[in-house]
Amino acid sequence: MARSLGQMFKGFLRLGSGLTTRTPCPPGPGSTHRASLLCTTAALQSFLFPKPRDLSLPNSSWGPDMMRLYEHYNSLCEVETEGEKQPGPWRRLPSYNRILKYATGGVYLSKIIQSKARLFTRNIKQQGAAFEYVVFVNKEEQKCVCVFQAGHLLEGPPGHVHGGAIATMIDSVAGTHATYLSGLVLTANLNINYRSPISLGSTVVLESFLDKKEDRKTFISCKVTSADGSKLHTEATALFLSITVSNIIGM
Amino acid sequence: MARSLGQMFKGFLRLGSGLTTRTPCPPGPGSTHRASLLCTTAALQSFLFPKPRDLSLPNSSWGPDMMRLYEHYNSLCEVETEGEKQPGPWRRLPSYNRILKYATGGVYLSKIIQSKARLFTRNIKQQGAAFEYVVFVNKEEQKCVCVFQAGHLLEGPPGHVHGGAIATMIDSVAGTHATYLSGLVLTANLNINYRSPISLGSTVVLESFLDKKEDRKTFISCKVTSADGSKLHTEATALFLSITVSNIIGM
Numbered sequence: 001m002a003r004s005l006g007q008m009f010k011g012f013l014r015l016g017s018g019l020t021t022r023t024p025c026p027p028g029p030g031s032t033h034r035a036s037l038l039c040t041t042a043a044l045q046s047f048l049f050p051k052p053r054d055l056s057l058p059n060s061s062w063g064p065d066m067m068r069l070y071e072h073y074n075s076l077c078e079v080e081t082e083g084e085k086q087p088g089p090w091r092r093l094p095s096y097n098r099i100l101k102y103a104t105g106g107v108y109l110s111k112i113i114q115s116k117a118r119l120f121t122r123n124i125k126q127q128g129a130a131f132e133y134v135v136f137v138n139k140e141e142q143k144c145v146c147v148f149q150a151g152h153l154l155e156g157p158p159g160h161v162h163g164g165a166i167a168t169m170i171d172s173v174a175g176t177h178a179t180y181l182s183g184l185v186l187t188a189n190l191n192i193n194y195r196s197p198i199s200l201g202s203t204v205v206l207e208s209f210l211d212k213k214e215d216r217k218t219f220i221s222c223k224v225t226s227a228d229g230s231k232l233h234t235e236a237t238a239l240f241l242s243i244t245v246s247n248i249i250g251m
Numbered sequence: 252m253a254r255s256l257g258q259m260f261k262g263f264l265r266l267g268s269g270l271t272t273r274t275p276c277p278p279g280p281g282s283t284h285r286a287s288l289l290c291t292t293a294a295l296q297s298f299l300f301p302k303p304r305d306l307s308l309p310n311s312s313w314g315p316d317m318m319r320l321y322e323h324y325n326s327l328c329e330v331e332t333e334g335e336k337q338p339g340p341w342r343r344l345p346s347y348n349r350i351l352k353y354a355t356g357g358v359y360l361s362k363i364i365q366s367k368a369r370l371f372t373r374n375i376k377q378q379g380a381a382f383e384y385v386v387f388v389n390k391e392e393q394k395c396v397c398v399f400q401a402g403h404l405l406e407g408p409p410g411h412v413h414g415g416a417i418a419t420m421i422d423s424v425a426g427t428h429a430t431y432l433s434g435l436v437l438t439a440n441l442n443i444n445y446r447s448p449i450s451l452g453s454t455v456v457l458e459s460f461l462d463k464k465e466d467r468k469t470f471i472s473c474k475v476t477s478a479d480g481s482k483l484h485t486e487a488t489a490l491f492l493s494i495t496v497s498n499i500i501g502m
Contacts, residue, residue, distance in 0.1 A: 098406075116403050117403045117404075117406040117410070117451055118403065118404045118406060119406055119407070119413075120404065120405045120406055120407055120412075120413035120415060120416050121413070121415070123375070123381070123404035123405075123406075124374070124375070130374070152367050152368045152369065153368070153369045153371065153374035154371045154374075155349075155368040155369060155370055155371055155374075156370070156371055156422075157437060159368070161371075162370075162371035162372070162419065162422070162423075163418075163419075163422040163426070163438040163441065164371060164372070164415065164416075164418050164419025164420070164421075164422040164423060165371050165415075165419065167414075167415050167418035167419065167422065167441060167443075168413065168414075168415025168416065168418065168419065169415070170415075171407075171413070171414040171415045171418065172413075172415060175414070186408060186445070186448065187414040187445050188444070188445055189442075189443065189444050189445065190414065190418060190441070190442075190443045190445075191440075191441075191442045191443075192418075192440065192441045192442075192443075193439070193440050194437070194438050194439055194440065194441075197437065200368055
């Protein structure tokens with residue numbers, strides 16, 4: 001019953017790339033009954049469970065800063081050594097408007113979730129209007145980087161991003177990082193110092209670092225800087241507690 | 252130039268009730284040129300600047316807990332003493348999808364804000380889908396209460412409210428409280444302890460209390476409990492710094 005988010009997360013990542021290949025149907029006349037059945041099943045599955053859209057890939061709303069930083073980290077996800085392409089130090093994490101619907105345990109978990117629920121950071125369809133972001137992780141350095149472009153629907157102080165929207169991104173990035181390191185977690189504490197407001201429409205960089213791990217506790221620190229790194233906008237620490245899926249079901 | 256949010260806030264509240272009365276047009280045949288011009292100006296103003304909708308009033312998405320708590324605090328906004336109705340200890344604060352567009356300084360301020368920007372907590376039109384809330388303030392007790400119903404678009408952990416959405420409501424309620432007490436402020440720190448997750452669709456109560464005021468600093472504490480008060484979901488402290496409008500323009 002209890003399964004770590006590490007397992008689910010792997011499933012979720014696998015699915016991110018696995019579904020990019022569609023099962024081709026064998027030609028009609030020569031097809032066996034079994035092949036035909038497989039084709040029908042695949043088509044039905046594709047109809048019932050359409051391929052989720054990875055929302056961390058570039059779209060037309062992404063500005064120059066967002067694109068430049070995306071391309072920088074994306075280029076470090078694959079390196080060429082002696083003419084051969086190898087996985088690089090960074091890895092881009094895909095992002096959907098529901099996480100667990102597409103996880104390994106999704107079929108079971110989806111039964112306990114309202115079907116219309118949507119991940120808070122991905123709940124607005126209009127591109128560029130709210131949270132545009134992409135997360136990269138560096139396993140060796142135990143570090144995460146998120147490039148975040150703040151849309152016009154995130155307003156707090158006039159012309160600037162709401163403190164709650166900044167807190168949301170910090171919770172999401174640090175939480176993703178803690179999940180990557182420790183499996184399924186819940187946020188126990190967020191302590192956020194707002195140093196300088198962020199203008200609506202601008203792109204900022206969130207960096208999260210592992211401070212320490214103690215039993216069920218994962219301590220992460222996070223900072224938000226301007227796209228060129230010259231201005232510190234926000235600093236935060238976060239504490240996450242490891243839990244199991246049965247903890248969630250029993251919540 | 253510099254004006255406190257206290258002034259703007261009063262204007263904002265005044266407008267909340269002031270705009271409920273529409274200017275009647277005098278009858279055509281007997282109208283003077285001046286009266287006709289006034290009528291045309293009022294009609295044009297009403298067309299260009301339609302009456303904003305107060306989003307803190309009940310709608311069909313509000314569940315029994317939300318309605319019960321709203322009616323409880325609303326009944327305390329007006330009390331009957333010796334047959335006469337008097338203002339009660341509590342006051343309901345109206346809420347719009349843009350704050351400063353409708354403030355006293357709105358005409359000036361709106362020039363510096365992207366016209367399509369929307370307040371983060373009011374950026375989704377579909378009733379009941381995201382943040383449904385109403386804030387009441389008690390001047391004498393220096394206390395604020397917010398009744399908050401969490402919609403299905405605020406998901407974080409499966410079936411539960413995102414930590415960032417909870418942080419957003421804490422920032423909003425404590426920030427509204429600090430503004431009420433100290434005029435224009437910006438969030439400097441949020442320290443949030445998540446004790447127990449909040450189910451999607453449920454109604455919770457946020458209470459904020461003034462801890463102390465020191466020069467430009469306003470210290471607020473806030474707790475989030477279940478609708479019946481039996482369960483503590485979240486505890487937080489918040490620090491706000493007083494600023495002026497010129498600070499915002501220069502941000």
